[in-house]
Amino acid sequence: MTRSADTPATTGPGRSWTCSLPLHGVHPVRRVAFAVLAAALVAGGCSAGTGTAQPDQLRIAVAEDFGPLNILNQSEDPLTFLVYDRLVAPSPYAQDPQPWLATEVRNVDPKTWMISLREDVTWHDGEPLTAQDVAFTVSWFKEVPSGTYTHHITTVPHIAQVEVLDTYQVRLTCAYACPFLGTVTLAHVPIMPEHIWSGIEEPTRHTELPVGTGPYRLVSHEPGQGYRFEANPDYFAGEPLVETLLMPIIPNPTTTFTALRTGEIDAATQFLPPELVEQFRNADDIEVITTTPLQFPELRINYRRAPFDDPEFRRALSMAIDRRELNDTVWLGKGRVADRGYPHPDSPWTNPELRTTYQPQAARQLLDRLGFTDADGDGVREGPGGPLSYTIYVDGSVPVRVRATQLVAEQLREIGIGARAETIDTGALSNLLDSKEYDLYLDSIGAHGVADPTQFIMSHFSGYLWDLPEVPYPAFQALFGEWKAAETIEARAGVSWRMQELFNSRPTAIPLHYPSGELGYRPEAYDGWVESPGYGLVHKWSLLPREVAQGAGAILEPGR
Template sequence: MMSNLERLVRFGIPFMLVLIFSMTAAAQTDRLRLGMTTGDEGTVGPYTYNSGDPGWNMLLLQYDTLYQLDADGVAQPWLARNLALSDDGLSFTMDLRDDVTWHDGEAFTAEDVAFSIDYFQQFLHPRWTRVVRPIESVEVLGDFQVRMQLSALTPSLELGIFSDVPMVPEHIWSVIGDPAEHTFTIEDNVGNGPYRLVEYAPDQFYRFQAYANYWAGTPQIDELVFIRYADMTGALAAIQANEVDMLVSSIPPEQADFLGMNPDLAVAQGPLFSTQMINFDVTRPPFDMPEVRQAISLAIDREDIVETVYLGQATLGNPGWVHPDSPRFNPDIATTYDPEAAAALLDEVGIVDSDGDGIREFAGAPFMPELLTPSDNALRIRIGDLVGEMLNAVGIGVQVEVVEGSILGDAVWPGFDVRQGRDYELATFGWSPPLQADPTRVASLVHSNPDIASFNLTGYSSPEMDALLDALNATNDSQRQQELLNEIQTLIAEDLPFIMILYPNGVYAYRPAVYDDWLFMTGQGIFHKLSFLPAAARP
């Protein structure tokens, strides 16, 4: 039977206006209405959510991790009480909280931790299988204590593994078995987080209910309703019409001042660790030549893109990947715009304009690569257009193709499995903040081994890079890590397996009269589980 909520969405009734007029002012914070513009997130389970933002944070509303990032982006004990590392760095003992329950009332125990690690190792997950692979064994020492043995030294355990991998209940997932053979429903989402998904209409809405027995404290909002809009234009209209109370995605920069003039709205801003970038297939000529990739980078005026597309509300892309605000940033790397040097590099490798028509030739044909950009992302479309203009100015006849997000995904990351290869030349792309939050995870982007580099979407391979990354993954010494990260950033800036365009600022619109206790997490924005918890419950 169709629920009232689903009926209102399906038949186009502005149901959020109906709800707001039927509620008293005191009850408004019982239900928070959040607008989202990304694709459908499935049943928002560990193997069904789709996007890093907002999908990953919607997932973590339901499932807790052993550690949790605080407002400064620092990993703090969460389901774990503490972690004691051995002298050789190859094993550690972890004490767990003894007051945590799953949504069905079952106790969270050490058995669930051991099961979760084993499950993600056994059944491929594009995000977590690589992360937990260094854990050689998990020994249950008691109901609330585990000992883990590592196969090798592993940097940033708290941030790189335990703040990222959700725990799942053994009594539920042991029955599910192989996720590839299971048809997931929302009933499978038995987590231990502050919310549980209780209603879902594909491509329309999600409704989450607060878990009253959440160990860290009862969430401040009883119900979260996520309404999906086809694009940002629809979402912006919705928040201005009082149909939603907050937009989970960062709004276009040009809207910040405009919405800020609305007395019923507020705008929260700050730096994000999300990325806007250009990916190559570096196995495909001529993009297999570093000189060509360097020329393309030199031809792109990042400052112009920041000012034109983001109205200055972004940070210039670092060719070495790491955000300049990160403590791991290598300050010796410079971002350079030099179209004359770009043209000279192309001349050196024989990609020249022999007939004077303004387009260079490669392999006897005009050099006119295709640049894919997603139709549901206006900012990336604009970035693609500007990059196309800049490359055309140095004789690269870029053809910008605006395609559906699913088509771009199938070309760049088919099946979310880099082993399946790729089928594109150039593409606008970007990663959500967690990947930048821990720069030691850079191996997942540029190592040649797909078991390590589950996010290597460009096909980049370098023995020198592999050696540096292997050394990084083999030390827990912070100073040595920084030395290696400096070398890795330098090599990325030289080889350019991808081009960093910029790091956007987060700009979030919300209705403060409905809810005004948002927490801006460094690099992550305001949409995350901590924003819904009482201040005393936040790490």
């Protein structure tokens, strides 16, 4: 099957997805038309199509306790979306998202979208999914405390009105043009069951196990110990290939990889440290897949403090970072040099022309022009507030980040900034960040922050990349006005690219390395793992029939 003849060939109002196979490999900015998931989805009885053994149970180590997957609290997308589904799949990080709970998503004018739902979807408790659940989800996210998903409803974009047209049709109207709604918002926000959450008065305190429409039910969560998921045999896209998922919580990487080596677990969500990759590759009973995760370690800058409040000073910091040395020395050449700035270059929404090059001499000259000189000859420049001596904080439990912080401090000293690394524990680092009592720190950021084009904007309002409107930023605010006025994906992406150029010329977060993510697993237990953009290997698409995942555009073919 190919794109149906009645699929509108347009990127503005009138764009829709209908029942045909997806058009792969088309960048969203250049896409002429959107097509949809086909009959693979309705073939519920299909097999994996890969010759993969289908075990009854898998043991997969996770690094954190995310609680009972209350999405208003700390959660992890790959686990959350074992339980829940979105209207569009697989995520906002994919090249060509396809309707999932929806059968059609249609942009009828710059502010209005029509959504038609599948009629064969039920919640885990047997209740049918209807348009009322979609309307409830939109209204609910306007009322609950701000979190990962709320900005997609309340700010970027701002869904002003939701109307239930019949049992399986909904109309969404935005306060301003929302061309990204189909490919980003609806590809990220989980649909919530009205019959469950409408009666919960304090949703952030809710600790009952979740009810979703997804391929797995969370049947047990033991705090600090682990999770147990059971397959949903009535899943509309096909019965999952593994009946039970046991996920012990193992925060310590050494313990995790010892357990993988000895066969106590079958896979892990943590990436192998660079120094262990070859050892695991050479093991007869372990397979290692190299993925391209949408995440990176970054140097965060407190732009509220002088001299970091000066955009030219922040630019000098960026020019002083030798990212190639970091890649070769700290990450042993695994991954890529982070010289293409922020957001992640593999996001389909990132400006491909971004560059952030190592220019130590230009950094020194810039600091000279700003009046920061080494008057006493001790190697550290001085300014109005005294010597440019700063601490870079880092979580001491992550050795590779500690090594990166130490090297960054050395590189800053080369241009006359007296930086030193200081390790603190995870809790202390979190408290420090909340208090804003720091100059610099090193941490990691994941796909939502570095690959979602609307989150990039929201991060300028949340205090992460900036703190609008409390801290004025006229240049960005002017571009945001243009962004809101843009009515097509092409026009909006063009403004987004200019925003990214502005950010990288005066960054408040500096990417240090674009990692490759080496993930190990035991193939005799299960060999059906596939990479999905932003999610590694452990996610619903590895556990559904292969043709279903391929039809949804959910798979990146990994290097082995």
